[in-house]
């Protein structure tokens with residue numbers, strides 16, 4: 001019987017999943033992928049086979065804002081297993097704190113430790129942990145593995161993790177961690193396959209999706225990144241501001257009478273492209289299609305911030321050999337890549353417009369001193385790989 005691994009990637013308002021079979025071990029073959037949108041209201045499940053054939057499009061749960069989608073999701077996936085066996089579930093967990101620098105088997109002790117990290121990622125961590133507890137109840141035989149988004153950045157040198165705060169705050173866990181680690185780990189691994197020489201050099205990976213960040217990769221390992229203590233820092237994002245003078249927060253608290261909860265809502269849900277465009281959209285495609293001056297400025301600010309922070313990471317890397325675009329905007333928007341790259345001509349970046357317009361894997365010209373590539377990311381595949389590795393360790397330990 002074929003064994004399978006389910007990768008779960010639970011975000012604040014949506015969930016992505018992918019099912020992989022273990023035939024041809026050590027290869028993982030994708031069987032199906034899908035997502036659940038609007039987790040809190042009326043969740044909608046869509047699912048398609050690896051070849052794109054639609055498998056499901058269904059609305060479920062009530063309007064109580066609390067629908068636990070997991071039992072529905074599990075039933076929907078298990079109905080497509082066709083005799084295969086669901087062996088393990090891997091979870092993306094946003095925050096691993098200081099201690100979890102690699103994937104962990106989910107145990108009662110781990111869950112307690114993870115509860116202690118909820119304060120570090122209040123909007124995400126609890127949502128990542130809840131499905132683990134539900135699954136332990138619903139399917140106690142399943143092996144579960146937690147894969148941390150911060151772990152890939154544990155190779156950052158100490159200097160890149162520091163804030164200019166008194167040391168006592170560092171002891172409280174207030175330091176730079178970095179996120180999007182599963183995406184960067186996947187991209188870094190792909191780079192070793194498709195451009196091994198380049199992957200041994202100095203590369204900046206740009207994960208540009210609704211959430212967006214950059215990672216400085218030296219010989220494939222993270223040495224710095226633009227997100228820090230939280231996923232608010234760094235680049236301008238769909239609804240988050242990116243780098244913001246902390247004096248603004250003080251001003252909002254002390255002079256504008258905003259509460260901490262109001263500021264949290266502002267920073268996570270109402271800033272970024274959405275805020276700068278005057279509420280037109282957080283979605284890059286919509287903004288690019290708009291003729292509105294505020295929408296145009298939001299797009300320009302996105303590219304400006306992206307280029308200037310690439311400059312900062314190029315300094316951390318002491319030069320730049322490669323630039324890799326990934327995630328929704330990075331993979332699919334020639335216009336944004338062009339705007340960013342045009343601002344990096346001083347670094348020696350030259351792109352081939354035809355290659356860029358067709359989303360080709362290599363978009364720089366021969367004359368470019370920086371090789372510019374597009375590498376589609378796959379966080380779910382990375383989760384499945386980590387889960388498989390943990391399963392093998394477990395078998396070895398039991399053998």
Ligand code: ADP
Nearest residue numbers: 209210211282283284285286327328329332333
């Ligand atoms: P998430 O962070 O939710 O995983 P994605 O990586 O899917 O997000 O990226 C979503 C973003 O990618 C949205 O802003 C969307 O508009 C943008 N995007 C997707 N396709 C295109 C495209 N063809 N052109 C411009 N932007 C695109």
